[in-house]
Amino acid sequence: MAQFLTLLLRNRLAAAGGVLLTMVVLLALAVPVLPLQAPNVTDTANRFLTPLAEGHLLGTDHLGRDLLSRLLWGTRLSLAVGFAAAIFAAFFGAAIGIIAGYFGGRTDNLIMRAVDMLMAFPYILLALAIVAALGPGLGNALIAVAAVNVPFFARNIRGITVGLAHKEFVDAARLAGLGHTRIILTEILPNVLPVIVIAMSTTIGWMILETAGLSFLGLGSQPPQADLGSMLGEARSALITNPHTSVVPGAMILIIVMGINLLGDGVRDALDPRLRSGALTRPRPTTRVDRNGPVPEAERDGAILSLQNLHTQFHVKNRVYKAVGGVSLKVKPGECLGVIGESGSGKSVTALSIMGLVASPPGVITGGAVRYRGEDLVGAPYEALRRLRGDRVAYIFQDPLATLHPLYKVGDQLAEAIRVHHPIPKAQAWARAIALLKQVRIPNPESRAGSYPHEMSGGMRQRVGIAMALANDPDVIIADEPTTALDVTVQAQILSLLDDLRRDRGLAIVFITHDFGVVAQLCDRVAVMYAGRIVETGPTQAVLATPAHPYSARLIACVPELGAGRRRLEAIPGLPPAVDRLEAGCAFAPRCLKTRAECRAGEIALKGPANSPDTDREVRCLYPETAAVSERDMP
Numbered sequence: 041m042a043q044f045l046t047l048l049l050r051n052r053l054a055a056a057g058g059v060l061l062t063m064v065v066l067l068a069l070a071v072p073v074l075p076l077q078a079p080n081v082t083d084t085a086n087r088f089l090t091p092l093a094e095g096h097l098l099g100t101d102h103l104g105r106d107l108l109s110r111l112l113w114g115t116r117l118s119l120a121v122g123f124a125a126a127i128f129a130a131f132f133g134a135a136i137g138i139i140a141g142y143f144g145g146r147t148d149n150l151i152m153r154a155v156d157m158l159m160a161f162p163y164i165l166l167a168l169a170i171v172a173a174l175g176p177g178l179g180n181a182l183i184a185v186a187a188v189n190v191p192f193f194a195r196n197i198r199g200i201t202v203g204l205a206h207k208e209f210v211d212a213a214r215l216a217g218l219g220h221t222r223i224i225l226t227e228i229l230p231n232v233l234p235v236i237v238i239a240m241s242t243t244i245g246w247m248i249l250e251t252a253g254l255s256f257l258g259l260g261s262q263p264p265q266a267d268l269g270s271m272l273g274e275a276r277s278a279l280i281t282n283p284h285t286s287v288v289p290g291a292m293i294l295i296i297v298m299g300i301n302l303l304g305d306g307v308r309d310a311l312d313p314r315l316r317s318g319a320l321t322r323p324r325p326t327t328r329v330d331r332n333g334p335v336p337e338a339e340r341d342g343a344i345l346s347l348q349n350l351h352t353q354f355h356v357k358n359r360v361y362k363a364v365g366g367v368s369l370k371v372k373p374g375e376c377l378g379v380i381g382e383s384g385s386g387k388s389v390t391a392l393s394i395m396g397l398v399a400s401p402p403g404v405i406t407g408g409a410v411r412y413r414g415e416d417l418v419g420a421p422y423e424a425l426r427r428l429r430g431d432r433v434a435y436i437f438q439d440p441l442a443t444l445h446p447l448y449k450v451g452d453q454l455a456e457a458i459r460v461h462h463p464i465p466k467a468q469a470w471a472r473a474i475a476l477l478k479q480v481r482i483p484n485p486e487s488r489a490g491s492y493p494h495e496m497s498g499g500m501r502q503r504v505g506i507a508m509a510l511a512n513d514p515d516v517i518i519a520d521e522p523t524t525a526l527d528v529t530v531q532a533q534i535l536s537l538l539d540d541l542r543r544d545r546g547l548a549i550v551f552i553t554h555d556f557g558v559v560a561q562l563c564d565r566v567a568v569m570y571a572g573r574i575v576e577t578g579p580t581q582a583v584l585a586t587p588a589h590p591y592s593a594r595l596i597a598c599v600p601e602l603g604a605g606r607r608r609l610e611a612i613p614g615l616p617p618a619v620d621r622l623e624a625g626c627a628f629a630p631r632c633l634k635t636r637a638e639c640r641a642g643e644i645a646l647k648g649p650a651n652s653p654d655t656d657r658e659v660r661c662l663y664p665e666t667a668a669v670s671e672r673d674m675p
């Protein structure tokens with residue numbers, strides 16, 4: 041709640057709307073105790089007094105009634121009716137939507153067709169018909185306004201509920217034997233509640249306007265009772281001669297509706313952090329580039345892909361998340377580079393930055409270069425990146441279910457991936473798709489090519505993702521934890537396939553993983569990441585045997601060893617730092633056992649361990665583990 045309020049208040053417009061609305065609501069609540077004149081007492085001798093007349097701050101209306109008093113009493117009534125209508129509409133609409141979405145089938149069909157019928161009438165006509173049937177009066181206007189808004193809530197909430205009804209946690213509740221009512225109340229409702237609140241916050245203003253509209257037509261509040269709409273209706277005949285009588289209630293409607301809408305938008309943003317961060321806006325086809333420093337010079341080192349001091353950040357409102365803070369990596373043809381580190385260390389963002397795939401907003405590449413065959417890809421035109429993506433540089437993503445299209449057969453998706461870059465006949469692409477499925481050890485590939493992603497197991501989908509990466513015989517594969525969903529036998533087969541490809545075809549692989557076993561098996565070199573930076577890099581066997589950075593050492597000590605007997609696994613105490621609040625010095629210092637004052641001051645360079653003859657090893661530490669040197673020096 042506190043976080044919600046902080047987010048809401050940070051939005052200046054929403055805060056202004058909130059202040060405006062709170063003032064109006066407080067004023068409306070205080071009306072009975074304010075020293076106001078009676079709102080309905082007529083005084084024809086003092087008709088149409090202008091504002092600031094003696095005893096009448098806002099003047100009088102056509103019957104000499106005090107406008108200020110009528111305005112405040114009318115505001116109180118309009119607010120009460122608007123809020124009540126919104127609550128009724130939200131309650132009944134959400135209940136209908138949840139029932140239709142949860143039970144589905146015939147129940148859904150019956151309810152939604154009835155809702156469609158209601159929606160088929162223009163809303164004002166429907167409201168008029170309801171008031172005509174029930175008779176004029178504010179209570180009936182409230183019912184009419186609530187009724188015409190029920191379909192809006194019902195449709196919205198039904199859509200969300202359909203998506204939730206078969207989610208794993210709802211199925212789990214069902215399997216645990218919970219009844220429908222309990223599931224709806226404990227599993228569905230908490231998930232749709234924010235949507236209901238958001239929908240309410242954005243429709244209350246509209247409902248106040250609709251109620252005012254009915255009163256304006258004489259169908260809402262009845263004389264002498266004042267609400268904002270009826271005041272406007274009565275002032276209609278004097279619009280030209282005494283405009284203040286219409287301006288006063290009109291201005292109040294404007295203030296209320298504006299206040300509610302500004303606050304409503306703020307509530308929506310605060311309840312949906314993805315909207316705030318820009319994650320729901322359509323991302324640009326390439327990551328935004330805003331390089332502050334000079335572009336690093338190309339190096340002639342035989343690397344097919346090299347990252348030079350790459351910086352990628354997320355700009356969310358006034359916060360800057362430094363997800364990648366100056367990463368330099370290189371991989372040669374036929375080489376496999378492992379990137380390892382705790383969750384959140386920036387491995388995936390580094391990988392996505394290579395082809396400009398970090399979503400913008402909120403992602404921005406703020407420095408460095410990414411060179412493929414010497415060409416800098418940072419800020420390269422979209423067409424150039426599109427030609428490389430999936431063809432020369434391919435990705436295997438972490439979550440294959442999220443990347444495969446649920447409505448197309450996997451064979452078609454593979455064929456499409458090929459035909460996007462190589463316009464070959466469909467039949468030929470289909471045959472290649474089958475060959476690829478075979479290559480990634482999918483049993484019965486001819487029939488499996490005709491399966492939809494949901495018909496496959498997690499491991500099979502993962503292999504389809506791998507097949508798609510191999511589809512165009514790329515030069516570089518960037519694999520982001522590609523074997524996590526695979527059992528050890530299939531994992532071993534896939535690793536040996538990748539290994540064969542790099543040896544036979546010179547495929548370069550950047551392999552992101554948490555698994556040291558995989559790194560040891562496949563990677564020539566390894567880079568250890570922490571808080572968006574490389575803290576150690578070197579040949580895999582050397583780093584695993586004698587880690588130089590205390591973080592690498594402790595990370596390796598966390599790995600259980602098969603057949604190593606009983607040994608205490610040393611978890612690393614504490615948590616990785618938040619990348620929007622990185623302190624000066626070593627980011628690992630708060631968790632390190634060897635921290636000294638100088639570790640927390642200034643930049644620490646990535647360089648070869650002191651006294652080490654090994655130029656291929658680098659560590660970002662002032663006091664690296666000495667074993668890194670001494671053991672390697674042993675004969």
Ligand SMILES: Nc1ncnc2c1ncn2[C@@H]1O[C@H](COP(=O)(O)OP(=O)(O)OP(=O)(O)O)[C@@H](O)[C@H]1O
Pocket residue numbers: 317319354356361363381382383384385386387388389390402619
């Ligand atoms: N849209 C975003 N807005 C703000 N911060 C983000 C966003 N996406 C990622 N981050 C931050 O960037 C950092 C790096 O995330 P990344 O996904 O690269 O981690 P990772 O090392 O790949 O983790 P994992 O192993 O769990 O996949 C994290 O601190 C994460 O919170």
